[in-house]
Amino acid sequence: MKKINDLLISQKTNFRENLISISVQERVKKIKRIQKWIKENENLIINTSIQDYKKPITEFYTTEFKPVLNHIKFTLKNIKKWSSIKSVWNPIHLLGTQSKIYYEPKGVCLIISPWNYPFNLTLNPVISAISAGNCIIVKPSEFTPNMSSLISKMLSSIFEENEVKVVEGGKDIGEYLINLNFDHIFFTGSPKIGSIVMQAAAKNLSSITLELGGANHTIVDESANIQDAVEKILWTKYLNCGQTCLAVNHVFVHSKSYDVFLSKLVVVLEKFFSNNSDFGELVNKQHLDRLKNILKTTLDHSGKFLIDSNSVSKIKKEFPITILKDLSIENPILKNEIFGPILPVLVYDDFNSVLDFIKKGEKPLALYLFSKSKNNINNFLNLTSSGGVAINECMLQYANPYLPFGGVNNSGMGKSGGKQGFLSFSNEKSVLFQRSGFSMAKLIYPPYNNIKQKLAKILG
Numbered sequence: 001m002k003k004i005n006d007l008l009i010s011q012k013t014n015f016r017e018n019l020i021s022i023s024v025q026e027r028v029k030k031i032k033r034i035q036k037w038i039k040e041n042e043n044l045i046i047n048t049s050i051q052d053y054k055k056p057i058t059e060f061y062t063t064e065f066k067p068v069l070n071h072i073k074f075t076l077k078n079i080k081k082w083s084s085i086k087s088v089w090n091p092i093h094l095l096g097t098q099s100k101i102y103y104e105p106k107g108v109c110l111i112i113s114p115w116n117y118p119f120n121l122t123l124n125p126v127i128s129a130i131s132a133g134n135c136i137i138v139k140p141s142e143f144t145p146n147m148s149s150l151i152s153k154m155l156s157s158i159f160e161e162n163e164v165k166v167v168e169g170g171k172d173i174g175e176y177l178i179n180l181n182f183d184h185i186f187f188t189g190s191p192k193i194g195s196i197v198m199q200a201a202a203k204n205l206s207s208i209t210l211e212l213g214g215a216n217h218t219i220v221d222e223s224a225n226i227q228d229a230v231e232k233i234l235w236t237k238y239l240n241c242g243q244t245c246l247a248v249n250h251v252f253v254h255s256k257s258y259d260v261f262l263s264k265l266v267v268v269l270e271k272f273f274s275n276n277s278d279f280g281e282l283v284n285k286q287h288l289d290r291l292k293n294i295l296k297t298t299l300d301h302s303g304k305f306l307i308d309s310n311s312v313s314k315i316k317k318e319f320p321i322t323i324l325k326d327l328s329i330e331n332p333i334l335k336n337e338i339f340g341p342i343l344p345v346l347v348y349d350d351f352n353s354v355l356d357f358i359k360k361g362e363k364p365l366a367l368y369l370f371s372k373s374k375n376n377i378n379n380f381l382n383l384t385s386s387g388g389v390a391i392n393e394c395m396l397q398y399a400n401p402y403l404p405f406g407g408v409n410n411s412g413m414g415k416s417g418g419k420q421g422f423l424s425f426s427n428e429k430s431v432l433f434q435r436s437g438f439s440m441a442k443l444i445y446p447p448y449n450n451i452k453q454k455l456a457k458i459l460g
Contacts, residue, residue, distance in 0.1 A: 001176055004137075007165055008180055011108045011135040014162040019105065022133045024083050028076060030130055033158045034123070035072045038065075045150065049119060052144040055240055055280035063240060064119040067399075071124045074401045074418055075131050082131070082422045093459040095440055098433040103426045105133035106207065107183030112174060112197070114188045115141035115283050116243040116339075121211075122151055125186045126164070128421030134184070138166045139174055143283050175200075182206045184425060190337075191362075191410050198413075209414035209424045212407050213245035213337045214364035218394070219354055219380070220261060222254040224370035228392070230264040232370075233343075234272060236394035238321060241280040242341035243287075246366050246395045250327075250334055250344040252354050258347045262306055265323055265345070269307060273321060282319050282340065291319050291340040294333060303327035303344065329357060351376055358384050362410035368394050387411050 038045065042065070049060055086101040109129050113122035122140050129136050138155070140148035145168070152166035159165075167173060178185060178200040187197045188211040201208045220229045237248045253261045273279050282288050307323040324344045327333070333344055348354050358367070367386040371377055377391055387407035388397045397403055401418035414424055444456045 004167060004173075004176065004180070007137065007161065007167070008108065008182075010162040011137065011165070014160075015105070015107050015135045019133055019135055019163065020107075022105075024080055027131055027133055028079060030158070031072060031076060031079075031127060034127065034130075034154070035069065035076075037154050037158065038069060038072075041154075045119065048146045048150045051146040052115075052118070053281050053283045056278055059240060059280065063244075064117055067120045068123045068127075071127055071401070071417075071421075075127055075422070078419065079131050079422070082419055083426075093440055094432070096435055096438055100431045100433070102429040102431055103132070103422075104429050106425055106427050108135045108137070109184040109186060109425060110137050110139065110177055110180070110182045112139045112177070112185070112187045112189065113141060115143035116240060116245070118144040118147040119151070121188050122147075125188075125209075125416060125421065125424075126155070128416065129186070129425040130164070131422050132425035134425050135162070136164045137177065137182075138164070139177055140166065140168065142168070142170045179203065184208070186416075186424065187211065194412070209406070209416060210412045211245075211405075211414075211416060212365065212410065212412040213339070214362055214366075214407065214411040215249040215335060215337050216247065216364045216366045216368065216386075217354075217358050218248045218251040218368040219348075219351070219370070220251060220253045220257060221351060221369070221371040221373060221376050222256045223372040223376070224254075224257065225372075225392075226257055226260050226264055227268075229370040230261060230268050232392075232394050233368075234265065234268055237343050238272070238279065238341050239395075241282055241319070243283065243339055244395070245337075245339075246398055247339075248343070248368060248394055249338055249364075250346065252346050252348045254351075255347050255349050258345075262325060262345065266307060269321065269323070279321065287340065288319055291338075291342065294338060294340075295322065295342060298324065298327070298331055298333040298342075298344070301328065301331050301333075303331060306345065335361065351379070355379065355383050363387070363408045365407045365411040366390065366395070366397070 045065065046057060046060055083103050088099045088101060090097055090099050111125045111129065118141055122138060126136060126138060140151055148168050152168060155164050155166055178197050181204040184207045185197060185201050186209045187194060191212045194210045194212045198208060198210065218233060233248050233251060303324045303326050306325040308320055319341055322342045327344050327346050329346060363385045365387040367384055367389045369377060369380045369391050381389060385408060390397050398405055404415035404420040405417035406412045406415035416424055444452045
């Protein structure tokens with residue numbers, strides 16, 4: 001671990017002596033070098049990704065490759081505006097002063113990225129950290145070693161290690177890193193590990209951004225367009241074999257639409273995945289076994305199969321596309337993030353009872369509602385809490401860089417994406433300018449008297 005300690009010292013020294021005053025123009029040049037490398041190595045990136053675990057190339061472009069290039073483009077377009085000094089209004093008791101906000105880099109940052117979207121969820125926070133002017137140590141997932149190695153190769157070809165360095169390794173390396181004295185830690189992963197990261201960061205008073213997950217509830221009410229809802233839910237549920245933090249976890253369907261919804265699921269699923277090559281795989285056997293245990297526990301409690309693709313598919317390695325029906329609302333599968341291609345479908349009669357169920361649980365990363373009812377939509381938005389919401393859509397809130405992305409409480413802390421990513425890695429420094437020899441505060445300096453007491457009451 002001495003090499004890691006030496007690396008951290010080296011980055012802290014480099015930041016203190018060089019990067020703390022790095023210009024926006026220099027940050028732009030560095031981001032453009034990353035952009036150039038990605039564009040020149042497109043095929044290499046794709047081929048490397050599928051060495052870790054298979055996913056359709058269309059999915060790779062829409063969830064990994066293009067989101068990174070889009071994030072770079074948006075950052076380059078806005079970085080000058082984001083980092084410029086902002087003047088703010090002064091209240092009357094600060095007459096004669098100027099107040100401004102300066103954006104300075106936090107320092108040396110640790111980015112711990114996950115395996116489900118290893119290219120996107122590693123590079124996007126890296127871009128944000130660079131846009132803010134920081135040094136970075138990156139710890140990618142050991143579950144996607146080929147992509148981790150490629151990202152290391154890319155960043156080491158662009159940056160000196162005293163500015164940006166990838167540290168590969170397993171759980172022990174991650175545990176060691178989070179206990180070091182970083183200025184900021186950006187972690188993407190599960191709530192369980194996020195809690196461990198938060199406890200470690202607290203010892204050093206390191207600021208943190210936690211991008212976690214949760215059991216994302218979805219409601220389809222009696223006014224919804226069922227065909228539309230089924231298509232959107234299935235696409236986002238089975239994207240990347242269900243290994244998406246924003247995926248629908250389970251869906252509540254009104255009793256008037258329940259049978260139609262189930263029948264549409266069968267038809268749309270056949271349409272989407274009649275070609276087995278269009279469906280991805282799980283990252284490893286560990287997660288395959290985890291899903292098998294979840295399925296067994298679920299069915300031991302309540303519910304039954306609507307679809308088990310083992311019976312209609314030749315897919316062998318992947319976990320089957322599985323849809324469950326007739327579950328009880330007390331089923332344990334509703335309490336935790338499934339993170340795989342199992343879709344529980346529940347029937348409900350009272351919309352408010354579903355809202356009560358959602359409110360009693362942990363706050364999820366996302367909530368989804370399919371409805372044409374303004375009353376239901378308003379109640380859904382005003383009576384529940386989550387990192388984000390999509391109405392008559394799933395997951396696309398992530399694609400808008402003007403929307404902050406992140407969770408709340410159990411599903412995360414802090415925001416990323418667009419300007420929010422820049423702010424996560426920046427310190428907003430408050431600066432007040434006063435004329436030499438003048439201050440309104442002098443009117444109430446000691447020694448105190450009745451007049452100063454009255455002025456304090458007015459001005460204070």
